[in-house]
Structure formats: C-alpha cells, structure tokens
Amino acid sequence: MVTALARIGDFGLFCVRVGRSTFRHRPPIARSIEEAYHIGFRSLPILLVISAFVGTNLALQGYNAFVPLGGQRLVGMFIALAGVRELAPIMVASMVAAKAGTEMASQIAVMRIQEQIDALEVMAIDPHWYLVVPRFVGICLVLPALTMISIFTLVLASYLVSVYQLGLNGPEFIQLASATTRPVDLWYCVLKAFAFGIVICLVSCYYGFTTRPGPSGVGRATNAAVVVSAVVCSLLNYVMSEILFG
Amino acid sequence: MVIDSLAGIGRFGVFSWSVATRVVTPYWEIDETARHTWEVASRCAMPVVAVVFPFGMVMALQGLSIFDLFGAQRLLSSLVSVAVFRELSPVLASTLVAAQGGSAFAAELGAMRISEELDATEIMAIDSLRTHVVPRFMAAVIAAPALNVIGCLAGITGGYVTAVWVKGQPSATYWDNLWELTHPADIYGGTFKALVFGVLIGLIACYQGYHATGGAAGVGKAVNDTVVISITTFIIVNYFLTSAMFGAITN
Amino acid sequence: MTVREPPDPIIRMVDLHKRFGELVVLDGVTFGIPRGLTTVLLGPSGTGKSVLIKHIVGLLEPDSGEVWVDDVRVDTASVRQQYAVRKRFGMMFQNGALFDNLTAGENVEFPLRYHTSHNAAKRRKIAEEKLALVELPEVYDRPTSALSGGQRKRVSLARAIVLEPDVVLFDEPNSGLDPLTSSTVDALISRMKDQLGITFVVITHDIVQALAIGDWIGMLSGGELVEYGPREDFLKSESDVVRGFLARNHTV
Secondary structure: HHHHHHHHHHHHHHHHHHHHHHHOOOHHHHHHHHHHHHHHHHHHHHHHHHHHHHHHHHHHHHHHHHHOOHHHHHHHHHHHHHHHHHHHHHHHHHHHHHHHHHHHHHHHHHHOOHHHHHHHHHHHOOHHHHHHHHHHHHHHHHHHHHHHHHHHHHHHHHHHHHHOOOOOOHHHHHHHHHHHOOOOHHHHHHHHHHHHHHHHHHHHHHHHOOOOOOOOHHHHHHHHHHHHHHHHHHHHEEEEEEEHHO | HHHHHHHHHHHHHHEEEEEEEHHOOOOHHHHHHHHHHHHHHHHHHHHOOOHHHHHHHHHHHHHHHHHHHHOHHHHHHHHHHHHHHHHHHHHOOOOHHHHHHHHHHHHHHHHHHHHHHHEEEEEEOOOOOHHHHHHHHHHHEEEHHHHHHHHHHEEEEEEEEEEEEEOOOOOOHHOOOOOOOHHHHHHHHHHEEEEEEEEHHHHHHHHHHOOOHHHHHHHHHOOOOOOHHHHHHHHHHHHHHHHHHHHHHHH | OOOOOOOOOEEEEEEEEEEEEOEEEEEEEEEEOOOOOOEEEEEEOOOHHHHHHHHOOOOOOOOEEEEEEOOOOOOOOOOOHHHHHOOEEEEEEOOOOOOOEEEHHHHHHHHHHHHHOOHHHHHHHHHHHHHHOOOOOOOOOOOOHHHHHHHHHHHHHHHHHHOOOOEEEOOOOOOOOOOHHHHHHHHOOOOHHHHHOOOEEEEOHHHHHHHHHHHEEEEEEEEEEEEEEEHHHHOOOOOOHOOOOOOOOOOO
C-alpha cells in the first residue's frame, strides 16, 4: 500500500519533469514527426484489422439485441452510439498501448539498463526532453488521425455485415448512423484520443525509465506499461463519456 | 517476405504440435501449473474488474439513450447482459490475460532463453517444453475462462451502477429483465470463447518467448509481439465464433 | 589506513554516505581528486566504485555528505547548475552506452549537436579527429552493432572527449576485454593524458591497470576508502586489504 502510494508520487514527479522539459526547451520537431510516423505507421495495420472485426461483431450484437423489439433497423444507430462514440477511441487507445506503448517502454528500458540514459545525463542533455517529449508530441499528433481512420473502418465493416449478412436496408443504415452522430461527437472522440495518448505515453515511458536491471526487468517494465495504460484508459473513458455524452 | 512468414507459420505449427503432445501425455508439472495459474489469475483479477466494470457502465449509458426512444428502458439490463456475456467480458478478460499473463510468459521465457537457462535445462536432459512451457500454456488456458466469469459479474455490476445509481432506473427492473434476451448458456458460450482465446494466448506467448533472440531488446520485442499478435488473432477468431454460436440463435 | 590530501583538488567529496535499502554502499568517504593527474580507485566488484563515480556528476544523490567540483556543490545544485558542471565532464561507460540507432560517428558527434552551433561538416570533422585519437579512424559510418567490445569502449571514449572536457571519468575501462586489448586501452589512456593534460578518474578492479596508469591510487573496501595517496605511497601501504590485493596480483 505504502509502496503503491510512493509509486504514484514518483509517477507524478516524472510527469512534472516531462511537463517542465516540454516547455523549458524548444521541442525537437523533426524527431517528433519521426515518432508520429513510427507510431502511426506501425499501429495502422493491426488497427484496421481490429476496427473491422469489432465493427462486424457490433452489428451482430446490435441486431440480436433489437430483434425482440422489432427494431432490427436500428443497428445503424447502435453502431453510431456504441461504436463511434465509445468503442473506437478506447480501441485505438488499447492498440496503441499494445503496439507503440510497449515499444516505448522496452526501448527506454533497454537504454536505461545499458546506461544510455546516464550517458545523456553526463552529456548534459535532459533525457526527458530527448526521449519522452518527441514521443509525447508524436502520439498527440497521430492519435486523432488514427481514431478517425478507425471510426471509418468500423462503420464500413458493420455496414457490410448489416447489409450482406443480416439483410438490412443499406441507405437506412447510413441515414440512421449519420443522423445519430453529431459533428461534435467526432470532436469529443478526438478529445478522448488526446487524453488516452497522453496517458499511454507517460505511463509507458515512466515504466521504461524505472525498469529493473537485466532482460527480465525489460520484460516486466513492458508488461506493466500495457496493463496499467489499459486500466487507466478504460476508467478515464467512462469518466469522459459521462461528462461529454451523459 | 512471404517465404519468411510461411516459415514462421510452419515453425509455430510445429511448436504448437509439440506443446499439444506434451499436454496430453504424462507427466504433468502440476505444482508449476497451479503456481502460474494462480499468479496470472490473481494479477489479472483487479485489472479485469477495473476494465470490464467501466465498460458495463458505458454500455448502460449509451444503451439508455437508445431505449429512451422506445420507452423501453426496462430492457436496458438485457442489452448490457447480451453485450457483457457474449462479447465484452470474454474479449476484455482475454485482452488482459494477453497483456498481463501472456506478456509475462514471453518475458520470463525470453529472459531464460537469452541467459541460456533453457539450453542448460536441455543439457541436463530435461524437456524444457514440459517443464517451462506447458505449465505456462495451461495457466493461460485455465485463467482466461475463470477471469471471464469475474468479468461477467463486474460488467453487470457496472451496468447496474450507471442505470440505478446514476440514471435512477428502478433496481428491481434491472434484475428482472437481466435474462430477457440471454440464457445461462450465453455465459457458457462466452466462457468457451475465453477458453479458445486462452489457448491462442498461451501458444503465442510461449512461442515468442521460447524463440526470443537478441539480448534484452529481443525480450522487449517478444513481449511486444505477443500482446499485438494475440489480440489481433483472437479478435478475428471472435467474429467467427460469434457468428457460429450466437448468430444462429436469432437467425 | 591513510588518506592523503592532494595539493590542488578539482573534485572533493566530504563524508559521503549512500545506502540502497538495507545495503550500505558508501559509509563516510572523504577525499579529493588532484587536478591534471590520473586517479585510480581500486576495489573488488560490488564495493560501490560505480556508485561513487556517479555521485561526482550528480547521477546519484548522496544520503548525506557533500560533493564539490571546484567551487560548485553538485549534490544540492539546481538542475541548471548541474548541467553546467556536466558540460565540463566526459564519461566512458562500462559497456559503452552507445545509442544503437546511430552510427559510431554519429554517437561521437552527438554532444556537439546539442551543445555547439557547428554545422554538420564541422561536426563530422571534429568527430573524425577524436576517433583518430582513439585509434579508430575508419569506423565513422559503421553501425554500433558492428563494433567489438573494445571498439565500443573506444568510441565511448571519443564521445566523452569530444567537448574537450576538464575531467574524464572511466567506469571499468577494461572489464570484459582480453589482456592484450586491456593493455592497449591502458596505453591509450596514458598517451591521451599526456596529449590532453586533463584530469582522469578511473575505477577498476584490475590492479595491473591501476599501477600502469594511476598517479594517485585509492582502495575502496566495505564502503570506506582504506588507502589513498600517490602511487609510491600506495605501494608502501600497510593496510591488510591493500597488501592482500597486491599479493594476489603478484602470484598471477
């Protein structure tokens, strides 16, 4: 219990340091764009696959749930509410945590155990600025875009299942889905994506910085990074949904 | 590229077969299996609750805005139960088993591979698959369905909290309509899904760890690949399972 | 147990204490490091040599005690002051601590990129000079993964001296090297000291190396400095630990 509190305090301190580094020096723009490219490009294929299959399942579920009401036609609306508002942002967050977050944690952990972070310190280069800030900026640049791509894929896949597997009316699906999604909902999704990106980046980098020595230390840091980011993001998701949509 | 990935699939197939033959033939490392199972289950239990619970809440939140249109708020709990039993709980519980248990297995086995502990085991004429891999594989297979049950309870409770405490729906209605659209069979179905996902996670995690190369960075990569590959695989498998098991109920 | 005071210390440590949980690593260490000479700190593995050296540049904070570099107190200094002090230091790490995603040459010019306004050509020229100084003139474009253990250390040394520091710290410069490569590294360190005329601080468990390159030599044991002074005085030490260490070496 005491160690958990100490850990949270330590994490808070880490966030303050990152925040200070972000504003004290000029952010490394070229490296931030490079990171954004890496995060986006590497997460994209699996994000497409997962968005598509979550979309198909959502259509099946919505259909099953509304059959007794005679409201099968409402699948499009269900997709807009459950898929676009809720699942897409958190799904993107989980995938980015699983792919980019684990990579951040393991890269930084390896740098820690090979004393590369100490080397930065001795060279009078702030390691938070050099290692965390570009990843932070990169993930903030790329997550909203990934969220939009994921929403598009999810809706497309659920449309295909609804029309071709479940035999629903296509134009009606589109009409219901687009009537239910207000433009502001998309902005809310972007806002959520920003928040999740910040959480994932800080948590993953923190676990990388505080790794224990040896290969098993790197493994453990990577492991903790993904679990903690997933848990924090889904709690945050409810709080934000309640505030934004509740 | 294509040949490489084909070779990778081939190696994975051989690995899976070697694990399978050792699962069904004696002897079994019962104590080790129990230890790993307990470790995964106990370390995942809190995260499963912490993730599925808010998902139940979110489901109720969005579900209400649909059922308000029909004046059919009473059906809210049945929407939550359909979603949680059939989809959310098995998928999220398995995601966490992959993220926590699977990645820990890959990390441990990877570290043993790098520090030549696995080679040392083999040189002592001890079957490292039997002693180190099978117990971990079995732990994933046992823990995933067990955690699914915890996830179901958490999700339903999450829905209850939003519906009754936050949105002021009557408590009795929530419990009375819980089984409107679902049957206990749905829980078994979801648990069966979790079992399948557990098998996939166990195999992928152990394969990645057992074949790790390239020092500490290699272990990091094995962990990373484990999480990504197993989640992607079981989301795809999930679609086919859902279509086969639940698609048939209504069609 | 004699700890001598050097005439013109560049670094001073006063009553330094450090523990990690239950483990006491430094238990009241007081000494000064002479300017412009090579100081070697000896001790068996796990006696806190690395911990001591990391205190000098503020990588670790002492539980109690003071660390002075000239007239700046490092352990309580602000981040800005610490960074100013660090620019006067270079460090060669035990396993090199080279950045894997850069080539050998890019590693060497890395500090130049962040601390000077030289253009790319100038940076490359300086980096190649330093690589020539550590006798690796042709590795500029080689990825770090293609370097041997000894080469990694020498690239790390080139990176440590690229900003022309006042002090260079060496963390176990010949651990993991074969005896032949070790003696080459020793010769390199001696020659560089003559050429650059700067202060070297070396920590090692290798008595041969200590005697080969050290002007001042100290012996750490049980978290304390049991013997410290110029080489001639050190050899005449009556401390049991030092005698034991010297004797074991002569039998080898």
